[in-house]
Structure formats: structure tokens, C-alpha cells
Amino acid sequence: MDKLVIKGGNRLSGALPISGAKNAALTLIPCALLTEEPLTLRNLPRLADIDGFQHLMGQFGVTVSIQGNRPEDFGRVVTYEATRVTNTVAPYDLVRKMRASILVLGPMLARMGEATVSLPGGCAIGNRPIDLHLEALKAFGAEIELAEGYVRAHAPDGGLPGGNFDFPVVSVGATENALMAAALANGTSRLGNAAREPEIVDLCNLLVAMGAEIEGIGSSDLTIHGVKRLHGATYRVMPDRIEAGSYACAAAITGGEVTLDGAKAGDMAATLHALRNIGVECEEVKNGVHIAANGKLLATNLSTAPYPGLATDMQAQLMALLCRAEGTSVLTETIFENRYMHVPELTRMGARIETSGRTAIVHGVGSMTGAEVMATDLRASMSLVIAGLAADGTTNVNRLYHLDRGYERLEEKLQLVGADIERVGAE
Numbered sequence: 001m002d003k004l005v006i007k008g009g010n011r012l013s014g015a016l017p018i019s020g021a022k023n024a025a026l027t028l029i030p031c032a033l034l035t036e037e038p039l040t041l042r043n044l045p046r047l048a049d050i051d052g053f054q055h056l057m058g059q060f061g062v063t064v065s066i067q068g069n070r071p072e073d074f075g076r077v078v079t080y081e082a083t084r085v086t087n088t089v090a091p092y093d094l095v096r097k098m099r100a101s102i103l104v105l106g107p108m109l110a111r112m113g114e115a116t117v118s119l120p121g122g123c124a125i126g127n128r129p130i131d132l133h134l135e136a137l138k139a140f141g142a143e144i145e146l147a148e149g150y151v152r153a154h155a156p157d158g159g160l161p162g163g164n165f166d167f168p169v170v171s172v173g174a175t176e177n178a179l180m181a182a183a184l185a186n187g188t189s190r191l192g193n194a195a196r197e198p199e200i201v202d203l204c205n206l207l208v209a210m211g212a213e214i215e216g217i218g219s220s221d222l223t224i225h226g227v228k229r230l231h232g233a234t235y236r237v238m239p240d241r242i243e244a245g246s247y248a249c250a251a252a253i254t255g256g257e258v259t260l261d262g263a264k265a266g267d268m269a270a271t272l273h274a275l276r277n278i279g280v281e282c283e284e285v286k287n288g289v290h291i292a293a294n295g296k297l298l299a300t301n302l303s304t305a306p307y308p309g310l311a312t313d314m315q316a317q318l319m320a321l322l323c324r325a326e327g328t329s330v331l332t333e334t335i336f337e338n339r340y341m342h343v344p345e346l347t348r349m350g351a352r353i354e355t356s357g358r359t360a361i362v363h364g365v366g367s368m369t370g371a372e373v374m375a376t377d378l379r380a381s382m383s384l385v386i387a388g389l390a391a392d393g394t395t396n397v398n399r400l401y402h403l404d405r406g407y408e409r410l411e412e413k414l415q416l417v418g419a420d421i422e423r424v425g426a427e
């Protein structure tokens with residue numbers, strides 16, 4: 001298996017292109033199931049998770065054609081055409097590898113009146129149930145049964161009536177599934193305490209471009225007037241705010257200065273706020289965000305929360321940065337119960353971190369050392385890359401497939417701004 005070899009100590013400087021957002025793309029692609037007309041997505045990142053999702057779409061009879069990229073986009077242009085949906089089952093083997101597969105449930109049910117999706121099961125960052133996805137769809141009139149590890153959903157004859165649902169806990173995925181289903185329901189649906197992450201706004205904007213009627217976009221109260229049919233569209237995937245935030249941490253830990261080309265400051269306000277508290281200058285510039293650090297990092301306290309709060313997907317990367325800050329920081333992870341898997345690995349590199357339940361206390365250290373490390377999820381792996389960029393000596397990050405799921409051309413981008421990083425095949 002490949003690994004990343006990082007020689008720490010280089011100060012990052014220059015411009016780094018930000019890709020289309022993985023987590024937006026993973027909810028925009030299943031929208032192709034909502035229409036028999038072609039859906040073209042631009043600025044799609046080249047990632048293992050996107051390839052996996054496209055493979056899943058192929059199982060339903062959706063044709064996927066890749067058209068290369070456009071000069072103004074870093075990513076790909078791909079057209080999805082679900083003229084006829086030939087299969088309504090998302091099998092265990094595919095769902096197990098990619099939890100986001102659950103996002104076909106809502107659109108498949110709305111278009112076909114039935115959908116069968118394997119239960120995803122737990123994952124490295126926690127239990128991750130899908131009860132809220134199912135409750136929302138039931139509130140819209142779906143009949144749902146669980147059998148043999150699968151969710152089987154049916155709409156009444158004539159389609160989903162639509163309905164009201166208040167989320168007891170904010171869920172990005174459940175909001176997405178509910179939105180896609182409600183778009184084609186017979187009546188009006190209302191979602192209360194809905195997630196309002198920028199990726200949800202991106203989904204709403206695509207649905208509107210396809211002919212959906214949605215009120216309250218960007219708020220936690222969404223009203224969706226179902227329409228009889230949706231049409232095709234061409235849509236550009238939003239920039240990846242988590243990728244941008246990750247590279248901001250990478251630049252900051254090296255005392256560097258980078259411009260995140262294409263990043264949208266407004267989407268990453270909580271991350272930029274945290275970085276400023278750590279002593280990093282962050283400035284919105286034309287078509288991007290400029291990050292400048294002078295080598296001195298300050299401790300700060302952080303707590304993750306649903307948007308507009310600090311993204312849980314930034315917690316590990318900010319922790320890596322705080323390992324090198326002056327003073328003691330307290331981090332609280334409020335979204336997932338088991339998202340400190342990077343702590344033992346950072347500790348092996350010389351970090352001083354104590355965890356207790358959802359709290360982590362990070363005592364800043366003057367230096368860290370390179371080590372052989374591996375992580376169990378995407379963002380945890382990125383935190384090890386960030387720590388490695390400023391560690392003494394060489395860090396080998398193993399289990400690269402996690403990073404390949406969510407960071408497009410990671411080593412190329414970091415090389416572009418001066419990092420000593422390369423991918424090597426296992427001996």
C-alpha cells in the first residue's frame with residue numbers, strides 16, 4: 001500500500017487551488033435520480049468517494065459520462081443521465097464502503113416509489129445511526145421496514161404525500177435525503193431544525209435549478225412545495241471549505257503564507273475565526289482566502305457545532321495546529337462520540353494531549369518529531385499530515401486510502417507550495 005513520506009520543516013508559501021467540495025458532490029450526484037433529463041455537474045473533485053458514488057449510480061442504470069474539465073474549473077465535468085432507473089437496490093457491498101450511499105434513499109423513493117438500501121453500519125468516528133433519515137421520510141408518508149440488514153422504503157400509490165418533520169438533532173445527511181424526497185412529493189413539506197451547512201445550500205440551489213420550489217434556503221426552517229417533475233440542469237459544485245481549512249492549518253503550522261485559490265471565506269467563517277484566535281492572519285481576497293502565519297501560535301478553546309458553528313470535519317486539523325501553540329487549549333467534540341482517533345498518533349509524534357469523553361486538553365509543545373503513523377479516518381489522517389509538515393525529521397503517513405477519499409491530489413498541491421512530501425509505493 002502507498003504511503004506519504006513527509007520531511008518536516010519547509011515553510012509553505014504560494015497559491016494552492018481548492019477543489020470542488022466532496023460532501024456537496026456526494027449529495028448533488030444523487031439528484032440525477034430525480035429526473036429523466038441529464039444532470040451535468042462541473043468542478044467535481046477526482047476522489048475515490050466520487051468514483052464510488054458514480055459506480056453506485058451505474059448500478060441503478062444511470063449513465064455516467066466524464067467530459068474532462070473546463071479552464072475555469074480545477075475539477076471534472078460529468079453528466080449523469082437517469083432516463084430509466086433499472087434497479088432500486090443499493091447493495092451492502094457498495095454502501096458498506098461508502099456511507100454517503102444512503103443519500104440515494106430519498107431521491108430513489110421519490111422518483112420510483114420504492115427504494116432498498118443496505119444499512120450502512122457504524123464507522124471509525126462513531127455509531128452514526130440513520131434513524132432521522134427514516135423518520136423524516138416516514139413523516140412524508142413513506143412506509144419503511146428494516147429487514148435482513150436493508151431499509152425497504154415504499155411510497156403510497158400516486159407518490160409521497162409530503163409532510164412536516166422537526167429534527168431532534170441537526171443532521172446533514174438526513175436533511176439532504178428529506179430535501180431530495182420532498183422536492184418531488186405531491187404536497188408541501190416543512191423541515192424544522194434542518195441542517196444549514198453550505199453543502200445543504202448547494203443542494204437547495206441545484207434542486208431549484210432543476211425546477212424545485214424551496215423557501216428558507218440557508219435557514220434551519222425549510223418549506224418545500226413538491227413539483228410533478230424536475231428537469232435537467234448544469235451546475236458547478238461549491239469549493240471545498242474543509243479542504244481549504246485543512247490547507248490553512250498546514251500553512252499556519254509551518255509559519256507560512258498561502259492563498260487558497262477559489263476558497264469562499266463566507267463558508268468557512270468559523271474556521272477562519274478559530275485561526276485568527278490562534279494568531280493566524282486570514283484575509284478574504286479576490287477569488288480566495290489569504291493565510292499568513294509568523295510561526296507563533298496561540299492556544300485557544302474550540303467546540304464543534306452544526307453550521308454556522310465550527311465544523312467537526314475541522315477538529316482534527318485544528319488540533320494538530322494547537323499541538324504547536326503556546327499554552328493549553330481545550331477542544332470539545334459535540335457532533336461525533338469517537339472522533340479523537342488521531343490523538344494517540346499525534347502523541348507518538350510528541351504531542352501532549354489528554355482526552356476525557358468528548359473533551360481533549362492539548363498542551364502546546366515546542367517541537368514534534370516525525371514518526372510512522374496511520375489514522376482511521378479522513379480528517380484524522382490529514383491532521384497527521386499537518387503535524388508532519390512541521391515535525392523534526394520524517395513522518396510516514398500510512399493507510400493513504402483515507403486521504404484519497406477526500407483530498408484531491410494532496411501531495412501535488414502541497415508540493416506546489418513548497419512542502420517536501422511524496423507518495424511512495426510499499427516495498
Ligand code: EPZ
Pocket residue numbers: 023024026100126127128129130131132133134169170171172173174311312313335336337378379406
Ligand atoms: C456529514 O455526515 C458529512 N458527510 C460528514 O463528513 C460530517 O462530519 C457530518 O456531516 C457533520 O458535519 C457527508 O456529507 C458525506 P450528520 P452525516 O447526519 O450527514 C447523528 C468527512 O470527514 N445522527 O450531520 O452522516 C450522528 O450520529 C465527514 O467528510 C443521528 O443520530 O452527519 C451525528 O452524531 C465524515 N441519526 C450527528 O447526528 C441520524 O439519522 C450529525 O451527523 C443521522 C445522524
